[in-house]
Amino acid sequence: MPKNSKVVKRELDDEVIESVKDLLSNEDSSDDAFKKSELMVDDQEEKDVDVEEGSDVEDERPAWNSKLQYILAQVGFSVGLGNVWRFPYLCQKNGGGAYLVPYLILLLIIGIPLFFLELAVGQRIRRGSIGVWNYISPKLGGIGFASCVVCFFVALYYNVIIGWSLFYFSQSFQHPLPWDQCPLVKNTSHTFVEPECEKSSATTYYWYREALNISSSLSESGGLNWKMTICLLAAWVMVCLAMIKGIQSSGKIMYFSSLFPYVVLLCFLIRGLLLNGSVDGIRHMFTPKLEIMLEPKVWREAATQVFFALGLGFGGVIAFSSYNKRDNNCHFDAVLVSFINFFTSVLATLVVFAVLGFKANIINEKCVIQNSEKILKLLKIGNLSQDMIPHHINFSSITAEDYNLVYDIIQKVKEEEFDSLGLKSCQIEDELNKAVQGTGLAFIAFTEAMTHFPASPFWSVMFFLMLVNLGLGSMFGTIEGIITPIVDTFKIRKEILTVICCLVAFFIGLIFVQRSGNYFVTMFDDYSATLPLLIVVILENIAVTRIYGIDKFVEDLKDMLGFSPSQYYYYMWKYVSPLVLLCLLVASIVQMGLSPPGYNAWIEDTATEEFHSYPTWGMIVCISLMVLAILPVPIVFMVRRCNLIDDSSGSLASVSYKRGRIIKEPVNLEGDNTSLIHGKSPSEVPSPNFGKNIYRKQTGSPTLDTAPNGRYGIGYLMADMPDMPESDL
Numbered sequence: 001m002p003k004n005s006k007v008v009k010r011e012l013d014d015e016v017i018e019s020v021k022d023l024l025s026n027e028d029s030s031d032d033a034f035k036k037s038e039l040m041v042d043d044q045e046e047k048d049v050d051v052e053e054g055s056d057v058e059d060e061r062p063a064w065n066s067k068l069q070y071i072l073a074q075v076g077f078s079v080g081l082g083n084v085w086r087f088p089y090l091c092q093k094n095g096g097g098a099y100l101v102p103y104l105i106l107l108l109i110i111g112i113p114l115f116f117l118e119l120a121v122g123q124r125i126r127r128g129s130i131g132v133w134n135y136i137s138p139k140l141g142g143i144g145f146a147s148c149v150v151c152f153f154v155a156l157y158y159n160v161i162i163g164w165s166l167f168y169f170s171q172s173f174q175h176p177l178p179w180d181q182c183p184l185v186k187n188t189s190h191t192f193v194e195p196e197c198e199k200s201s202a203t204t205y206y207w208y209r210e211a212l213n214i215s216s217s218l219s220e221s222g223g224l225n226w227k228m229t230i231c232l233l234a235a236w237v238m239v240c241l242a243m244i245k246g247i248q249s250s251g252k253i254m255y256f257s258s259l260f261p262y263v264v265l266l267c268f269l270i271r272g273l274l275l276n277g278s279v280d281g282i283r284h285m286f287t288p289k290l291e292i293m294l295e296p297k298v299w300r301e302a303a304t305q306v307f308f309a310l311g312l313g314f315g316g317v318i319a320f321s322s323y324n325k326r327d328n329n330c331h332f333d334a335v336l337v338s339f340i341n342f343f344t345s346v347l348a349t350l351v352v353f354a355v356l357g358f359k360a361n362i363i364n365e366k367c368v369i370q371n372s373e374k375i376l377k378l379l380k381i382g383n384l385s386q387d388m389i390p391h392h393i394n395f396s397s398i399t400a401e402d403y404n405l406v407y408d409i410i411q412k413v414k415e416e417e418f419d420s421l422g423l424k425s426c427q428i429e430d431e432l433n434k435a436v437q438g439t440g441l442a443f444i445a446f447t448e449a450m451t452h453f454p455a456s457p458f459w460s461v462m463f464f465l466m467l468v469n470l471g472l473g474s475m476f477g478t479i480e481g482i483i484t485p486i487v488d489t490f491k492i493r494k495e496i497l498t499v500i501c502c503l504v505a506f507f508i509g510l511i512f513v514q515r516s517g518n519y520f521v522t523m524f525d526d527y528s529a530t531l532p533l534l535i536v537v538i539l540e541n542i543a544v545t546r547i548y549g550i551d552k553f554v555e556d557l558k559d560m561l562g563f564s565p566s567q568y569y570y571y572m573w574k575y576v577s578p579l580v581l582l583c584l585l586v587a588s589i590v591q592m593g594l595s596p597p598g599y600n601a602w603i604e605d606t607a608t609e610e611f612h613s614y615p616t617w618g619m620i621v622c623i624s625l626m627v628l629a630i631l632p633v634p635i636v637f638m639v640r641r642c643n644l645i646d647d648s649s650g651s652l653a654s655v656s657y658k659r660g661r662i663i664k665e666p667v668n669l670e671g672d673n674t675s676l677i678h679g680k681s682p683s684e685v686p687s688p689n690f691g692k693n694i695y696r697k698q699t700g701s702p703t704l705d706t707a708p709n710g711r712y713g714i715g716y717l718m719a720d721m722p723d724m725p726e727s728d729l
Contacts (some may be wrong), residue, residue, distance in 0.1 A: 146535075173461065275354070342386065374422060
């Protein structure tokens, strides 16, 4: 290059520098908030960075160590105790194998689309539930707070169930198992079987009297059950230690807590299939009753199970996905986790009915022996004639088929006086038709079956350790649904907040470990989550499809995933899912209105359950649970609608994320269109258009013609930055 060319170039550079200095000196000195806007570039593409509001200190947002860890976390959250003790009951009650048809249809209509929606908004905005819905529509920011309240209510009683499982787990290291036989009571003259146990069964007695030491009504507190109090404390300590570092600590535990239940279920299935009568149970479960499938109740219960099985509305799904990379394929995750959840439910149902078939076979054998002895006595005293009995029948080794043959003959011959004979029909189907769910299945029916297993303590340890792990996996997601939104919004240290949350929950949870605590668990389970979560998810759907805009959301998904999601999701989100959710909400309200509010109380004298209506104060508590859970939605709406909190101070900032870039800007900038797409690389940004508010000006500042290559025109700052009051409440 000629020497004079270098001189000319140097002069041109000096002119550019001088022009930039002049340009900067002409900026309005009052534009302090604008000058404080930050642009930081991180060379490590794998890390997304978080910036604390009101501070210049950057705090890296945690991220999953691997895709497997994230999938296990989502599976652990969605696969819970309901898959083991609720889904098999619904199958049995609603048509056996035919129930799988409405369940799969509703999984495709509301389950996967809504699960995909929550994964997408969490991953895109990279905030917990409060920040996500504040971002999409500040007036609907109460949705996130409502999710947190519901999560807290559910965590209160859900951890009590983990405490129960820990108690049974601790009692399983002995042979024979303590619930194997009824206890004997000694007095001065003789020894006799505990009357309460004799009237029920050994496992029923152990559950109600030894484990819960239950009172006879909700109003009768009976004081704390110290054994369950210790177990509840242990459960909360486990949750606190696992969650104290967020996903950095809980993520590692997921490898065990999410995978171990599958090992146990497979072991139980293999062992169960080798037991006598297991095939009868599985055949009973999968025998379709097509006429039942047409009943509306079946579809309502299937929709409810799909809804709660995936953890929709809790905020845990959003919280977990917010730690993902921006370009993660969340559509694949949604489909994968949903079908893993479904197949886990089917696997658990196979296990449950294999074991219940074995239990029914044992009970049926006892029934045959007892009634055969009655027939022999009736033959001896002459009430029955020997001519009635077929010659090939041998009562010393009678089979169930032979007994039912004799039973049918006697019933026909002695039709008028048959009832007075006191004979029972011993059918395996009658025992299998006794629908059992929830604690009745896990702590009574299943424990009774395990007492007949060879090496029963080993299987009991495995079973209750599985329940503990299933519960913990769901608890991690539930607590994450509380911790992540609050930390994101109020910038509290996660360790401190986790400890405080667990301590408060433990002390409130003491109401569940009173002698009447089981009745409070029933109350919270029935009223604290169902209706509030349905309303939350309906509002989530409306916020994305109607307020934010379904077309804009689909474009954001295309930008994030690198491909356009199927049009199927477009129509599901916009039309079908909201309609189905509204129908489900109405059906749930009608069902709640038709069902008398109450609970099943255990009566010690008769050793039976008896339905009791809630007292007046109990009804107030039930209504309060529903109102408190959904109250944040109208409160936040009115606060934002009436501008009761001033957002114009500039102290509140919105933070937008793009891999390697952060843009922190003052909120309440007018003329902006909300969009989830924030940062783009310089090559993706269109040429500046001065008429479209590319360059920000504070209200009241003098007009300044900023050059495209000026300080704020370098392509990282987008025009469409949203109003996002991140921490108003």
